[in-house]
Amino acid sequence: MAAAVARRRRTVTGRIGALALRVVPAAFILILFVWPIGALVRRAVTTADSVGIWELLERTHALNLLGFTLFQAAASTVLAMVVAVPMVWLVARVQIPGSLLLMVIVTVPFVLPTVVVGVAFRALFDGPLAGLHISSGLWPILAAHAFLNVAVVARIVGAAWRSLDPRPAEAARTLGAGRLRAFLEIVAPRLMPAVGAAAALVFLFCSTSFGVIIVLGNGEIRTLETEIYTQAIGYFRIPEAVALSMVQIVVVVAALLLTRMFTAPAGSDGARAGRRLLPRGRQWVPVVAAVTWTVVVLVGPIAVLALRSVRPGADGAWTLDGYRSLGSSVNGVTPLETLRYSLTTAALAMVIALVVGLLAAVSMHRSRGWWTVAGNVVTTVPLGVSAVTLGFGYLIVLASLPSSVSSSPLVIPCVQALIAIPVVVRIALPALESIPGRLRQAAATLGAGPMRVFVTIDLPMIGRSLGAAGGFAFVMAMGEFGATSFLARADTTTLPVLIGSALNRPGADNLATAMAASMLLVAVTTLAVIIVEALRPRTGGLL
Known part of the structure; x- marks a missing residue:
């Protein structure tokens, strides 16, 4: 009982x-x-002065803002995927001393405040890259977005690649396929879900970017995100800001649905995952090249920011005034x-x-x-x-x-x-x-x-x-x-x-x-x- x-x-x-x-x-x-x-939704439905939401969207040129927001997010995603390729290979297939430091270098940009990244890239394009004459505008924004999001690509795709069963690729090599052909026909298709998931997440983050565009856009680049802030805080046009927010929510929901489409596992088998490469001899050449690329791309902007923090003026004088x-x-x-x-x-x-x-x-x-x-x-x-x-x-x-x-x-x-x-x-x-x-x-x-x-x-x-x-x-x-x-x-x-x-x-x-x-x-x-x-x-x- x-x-x-x-x-x-x-x-x-x-x-x-x-x-x-x-x-x-x-x-x-x-x-x-x-x-x-x-x-927000309730305010959008009951906007002031009996103005319909479509008229509010026309006032703010919402379609143009939406088009540019999606364009810069897509361009940033493509650039981030390309920039991250050597880093994905390092994370997934190579075992070198200092792997902890490598992961720190890859991860820090992703968790840095976006406004800090904007400041770093302003210092970069006003300093070592001043000859390009693009200190603000689209290209610095795309570069900063790629810098911020390579960690997403490296971690998602790298983890998927590291956990793949290597035996199908090894069997293809045994049957005469070269290393490149085995990768393209056996490994790459199995990585596509991870690549899609990473790309969808990067697109989502770039479509809602704020700090980077505020700092590097120089008031000339406008997206849905920055225009919401401008209308609400700059002009106190609440109905217009609410209407743009509704468009932004639709974009985010669509991006989240796209992300969910690619979350299926990539057919991994952690128990049979291949061993990571311990480079020897000439194998160090691509490893050193990939590490150099990682350091230049991810550490370079921060190093320039550190330098400009003690040498901010155009006259090149060193100072700790900052x-x-x-x-x-x-x-x-x-x-x-x-x-x-x-x-x-x-x-x-x-x-x-x-x-x-x-x-x-x-x-x-x-x-x-x-x-x-x-x-x-x-x-x-x-x-x-x-x-x-x-x-x-x-x-x-x-x-x-x-x-x-x-x-x-x-x-x-x-x-x-x-x-x-x-x-x-x-x-x-x-x-x-x-x-x-x-x-x-x-x-x-x-x-x-x-x-x-x-x-x-x-x-x-x-x-x-x-x-x-x-x-x-x-x-x-x-x-x-x-x-x-x-x-x-x-x-x-x-x-x-x-x-x-x-x-x-x-x-x-x-x-x-x-x-x-x-x-x-x-x-x-x-x-x-x-x-x-x-x-x-x-x-x-x-x-």
């Missing part, structure tokens, strides 16, 4: 726990994502104060993202059928939705709330956490699925309840993965610019927002301050990525 009561109690407790696992992430996403997007100015006020706040605030909010956002993301991952792991699919979609959408669109939605929602809520110190960390939650889920869910079921069954047989099984079995085994997820959440929160730029006030300015503000102010001193502050963010981001790479289990994938 007592045993039956205990079993019934465990069943009830398990159901309550399962419900809580679903309710907390669902409520967080409902409030922080669905509500502001819903507010770094000294970090203690001076910019729009009422010093860069060092914004760094402290950015570190605090990023740490808080990391904790929120870890808690909500882990609950969502556990719920999806324990669920089956439609709930798993729905959870995957819901937790992925915030990663791709335009940060500017989201920030505009927050602006509308917060205007209707009491000041005690709209000015809460938790607003910005929660917004930053929302962007990072998909990354936490993508890391934690595979880690949970890799835990042998027999361990949980043995603990349950010995009388452990679901919570105790999770604390004593699951958490210790996914600890490294959670550490990596927390690191990625921290650097993503640290560099968030689009949504935060809508919400920041004088006392809640983050370092990326301050850099953008300094760039908009004339004078060499403000440029030097922006570059020095950018180097601060580069240092913090690089340190975080090194820690993440040291903690991350070697399971492949995007992250």
